[in-house]
Amino acid sequence: MAKVLTTRSENYSQWYNDLVIKAGLAENSAVRGCMVIKPHGYAIWEKMQAALDRMFKETGHQNAYFPLFIPKSFFSREAAHVEGFAKECAVVTHYRLKNDETGKGIIIDPEAKLEEELIVRPTSETIIWNTYKGWIQSYRDLPILINQWANVVRWEMRTRLFLRTAEFLWQEGHTAHATADEAMEEARRMLDVYADFAENWMALPVVRGKKSESERFAGAVETFCIEALMQDGKALQCGTSHFLGQNFAKAFDVKFLNREGTLEYVWATSWGVSTRLMGALIMAHSDDNGLVIPPRLAPLQVVIVPVFKTEDELKKISQTAEKLMAELKKAGFSVKFDDSDNQKPGWKFAEYELKGVPVRITLGPRDIANGTAEVSRRDTLEKSIIPLDSVVREIQPLLDSIQKNLYQRALRFREENTHIANTYDEFKNILETKGGFISAHWDGTVETEAKIKEETKATIRVIPFDAKPEPGKCIVTGRPSAQRALFAVAY
C-alpha cells in the first residue's frame, strides 16, 4: 500500500496539510484564506458542537443570534478592543452591483455607497453589548447567559486549514452579571467546561490558567485559557474565557438598578472556541497512516469490511455482516458495512485508517466458518480475533479503551515534553533541541515577555492555575518572580 501522507518526521507541517486534504476534512477555496469544510470534517465539527452545546445548556445558557455586520463606529467605543480587532477585517462599503455599461460583467454601483461602513464581525462584543443595553434595566434582568454559534472573519495574511483562516466557525458566549464576583465565577466555570470538553471528548490534556497581559483579549480585564501541546512540540490555544469587567458596559452605557436602588455598570464575560479545535484534534492524535479520532467524536465508530474472492463468499459474509450491523446500531453505535466491490480490502483498510474510524471489523470466509471476527483498533493498529457473538458487547469497552488510551498517550507526551528552565541559556537550549512547554520564572513585565518572544519566538502560553507558589528569579532580568509561567512556541 503506497503511503499517501508525508510522514511526521519528514515534514510535520506538510503531514498536517496532506492529512487534512487526503482525509477529506477541508480544502482551500477560491476565496483567499477561506476554507471549504468537507463532509467528513464537518461531521466531526457537528459532534463537537453537539457536545459543547449540551454542556452550555446544562450550565444555564441559551442560544441566540446577532447580526453578521457591525457598524464601524462601534469598534471605536472600547479603546483596547479597537486596537485588537478593528484592523484586519472585511469591510462592506456598498450594497449594490450593476451591469457594466461597457458590457464587461458587473461593477459596484457608486450610488450605493453605505453612509457608514459595516465590518464583518471578527467577534461580537460590541454589537451584543449595544443590544444588551435595551434588555437590561434592573438586577431582575440579570444574569443574561447567551451563546451564539456563528461565522466570524479576521483577515489573516498567512492562513492554514482550520488553524488560521480568514473565515472560521465558532461559538461565542456573552454574559451579563450584577456583580464582579458572579462574572468572574462564570468566566472560570466556562473555562472548566472547555477543559472538560477537551479532556473527556477530544482526549486532549490541557493546562488551565490565565494569560499574561500581552496575550490578553483586547478589551478584557483577565483572560483565562486552556493550552495543549501538539506532537511537534508546539502549543495550541484551545479555548479562552474572558472576564471583561465593566469595560463593554461602560463603552455602550449599559447600567442596571441594583438591589440597593442605585445605578451601576453591568459586569461581563465572553468565551469562545472555534473550528481551530479541529486542528488541535487532528494534530494531537493522528499518525502517519492518517487521522485518529477519539471515539466520542467519531462520526463513524465502527466499519465492517468483508474480505472475499467470489460473489458467493460476499453473499455469505453479507448475511452475517448485516445482522452484526443491525445489532451494533441497535446498541447505539454508528456503523457502516462497506460491501462496495470496486475496491479491494487492502484499499479499504488504508482508507478507513486515513479517515480515522476507531474500530474496524474484518470478516472473511474463515471467520464465517469459525464464528469469529477480526477486530482492529485505530489507535494502536492492534488486531485480535474474537468470537462473533461477543463482538457487540466488546465494542463499548474497546471504544472506551481507545478514548482513554488517546488521552493517556497525549498526557504522557506532554509530560515528557514539559521542561524546567532556570536560566535563559537553558531556556534557549531546550527550545532549540526539544521544544515543548518550558516552565520558567519571569518578572511579570510586558517588556521581558516581548524580548523573549523576539529572541526565541516563544511566548507565555499560560500561567497555570495549579502552579505552586515558588519564589524565583526571572530567567532574563533576574528580578524576583512569584511563580513559573509556561512558555512555548505556539500555533
Place this chain on the structure above:
Amino acid sequence: MAKVLTTRSENYSQWYNDLVIKAGLAENSAVRGCMVIKPHGYAIWEKMQAALDRMFKETGHQNAYFPLFIPKSFFSREAAHVEGFAKECAVVTHYRLKNDETGKGIIIDPEAKLEEELIVRPTSETIIWNTYKGWIQSYRDLPILINQWANVVRWEMRTRLFLRTAEFLWQEGHTAHATADEAMEEARRMLDVYADFAENWMALPVVRGKKSESERFAGAVETFCIEALMQDGKALQCGTSHFLGQNFAKAFDVKFLNREGTLEYVWATSWGVSTRLMGALIMAHSDDNGLVIPPRLAPLQVVIVPVFKTEDELKKISQTAEKLMAELKKAGFSVKFDDSDNQKPGWKFAEYELKGVPVRITLGPRDIANGTAEVSRRDTLEKSIIPLDSVVREIQPLLDSIQKNLYQRALRFREENTHIANTYDEFKNILETKGGFISAHWDGTVETEAKIKEETKATIRVIPFDAKPEPGKCIVTGRPSAQRALFAVAY
C-alpha cells in the same frame, strides 16, 4: 389583564410585529435590516433545524460548509443568476481599517483595497459549483448530496422581522447527479421533505407545485415550491426546490465521465428553507393572546404554575409540582415549574400564553387537597380538572390533539379561503372582498401574469401538482388554458 398586543382585526401587520417583539422572538438591530434572534425565537428555530437536519440525513445528505464570500466575477458566469442575485448585495471592498490621523476614530485603509470585490453570499450555487469542479471526475463521484446551514445576505430595502431581512439564516442543499432524471427526482424528493416538515411539524398545510416562469429561481430550469396561507389571506412561500439542469455545471465547466466513457455536464439541484419559516409559524397559528406553537416545535411543552397565598401553601404545592415535573421530564417532555414569587399567577398565565407554551398545569391548595390539577391547552384555551395521578399519561394525547387541531384549523381556514374565479372581474372582486388563494385559468404567458400583478398585486403562487387537467380560458386574455393556477397576494 391588559392586552399587550394589537388585535388581528385591528391591524394584522401591527399584531405580527407586536407579537414578535413581546413574545421575545426577535428584534431589529442597530444594523439596518438585520435582526437579533432572541433566545425564545432561536430555541424554536433550533427545534426546526433539528427536525429538518434529521430528515436531510435520512434522505442521504451530509452537511458541509462553504465560504461566506464569493468573488464578484463568479456571479457573471450564469446569465440568469447574475440578473437575479448580483444586484442587491453586500460588497466587501477593503480588508483593513486604520486610525484616522486627525484622531477621529478609524477609517478604511485605502492601501487595503481588494483586487476583486467579494460578495457576501446571497445564495451559494456559484462558489459551490466552483468547488464541485474539483470533486467530480467520473460517474463514480456522483451523486454528491450536500447541505449547508448558513447565514446569507440580500440587501432588502423594506424589511420585516423573520419575513424579509437583509441577513437571514437558512439551509441550502446543493446536489450533483449523473442524469437529468435523478436530479429531477431529488428536487421532487426534497420538496416532499419540506411539505412533510411543514405539515407534520409546523402543523401547516401547504400546496405543492411548481412556479411559473416569472417566479422561478434565477438559474433554475424548474422551481418547485410549497405555499401556505396566512390568517390575513396572504400567501407565504415556505420552501423551494430547484431543478437546475446543467446550467451551473456549464457555467463552472463541471463535467464527468459517464458509464459510456464520454464527458457530460453534471445535473444539479438546490433547495432551501430559511428563518422565514418562523414568520409562517407565527402567523399561521397565533391569536390575540400571543404565540401558539405546535407541540412538536415547542421548546417548552408544559409549564406548571402554582396558585398560592402563603409561603406554606407554596411549599405544599412545590412538593407535588417538583414530583410531577420529574415524572414528566422522565417521560420525555420539556417542563418548567415556575415558582417565582415576584409575579402573580394571572401575570404568569398571560406570559406563558404570550410565549405559546402548549400546555399549562395550574396547581392550587384545593388541587393538592383533592388530588387534582387544572390542565389548560393553549390552542383552544380550554381548561379541565383531572386527577393528579393521570396527568403524566394525559400529556402526550393532549399534545397530539393540539398538534392535530392546529393543522386541522389551518387546513379548514385554507379551504374556506380558496376560491374559484372564472372571470377577471370575479378574480378582482374576490381579492378585494376576501383575499386568500384564487384558483383561475391563465394563458401561461409571462405578459399576462405581469399584467395581473400590476393591476391586482396578486401573483401566481403555485401551479399545484394535484390540479386536475381542466381545459378552460385565461381570465384575462381568453386564450386556452390547460389547468388552473393558484394566485394570491403574497408576503
